Amino acid sequence: MAGDPQTEQRQRSNRVIAASASAFVAGMVGMAYAAVPLYAMFCQVTGYGGTTQRVEQYSDKILDRKITVRFDANVSGGLPWDFKPVQRDVTMRIGETTQIAYQARNEFNVPTAGRASFNVTPELAGAYFNKVECFCFTDTSLKPGEALDMPVVFYVDPDIVNVPELAQLKTITLSYTFFPIDAAKPVAVAPAGKDGRTDTKTQTTEIGG
Known part of the structure; x- marks a missing residue:
């Protein structure tokens, strides 16, 4: 049916x-x-969000016009580092390759590790800020009290003067922020008791936890 x-x-x-x-x-x-x-990929190509460009070659053109790049440093998540630029700013010609450095010092009594992110302001300038060498997104470990100089090699693409919104730009700010990363967690062992034996209980200290 x-x-x-x-x-x-x-x-x-x-x-x-x-x-x-x-x-x-x-x-x-x-x-x-x-x-x-x-x-x-979109951020790398367009510089959206202040994302800088990573290149392997230097600029083949240098303009007579100068621009000032300021450097900013921050730490987040409880990372016990003194992090700062060696110099606060530099004035250079557009297209000229320049090297500066940041310095980080571990102020904790155990080894700690961090990783840096970065951005450029104004954000539209990110597409024209080319870094040849950078410590960003690289795991960095420091021993207690250890200090490390971290170079940054960069130039500002001469094509920036052809962008109407950036044609009169005088200053760019490059900002880094270090965040703690997972590493060996420092352990503090309790002192020996009255009977001379070390207490088996330990206390674990997590950076940024």
């Missing part, structure tokens, strides 16, 4: 809707996985 045509039609419609919904969900998941690398 044949089934109800209307019932069969509704079942077919339900199957089509279910298949379409599954395809849509699968597509959204794929787009989500692709979004992160695509966004990172």
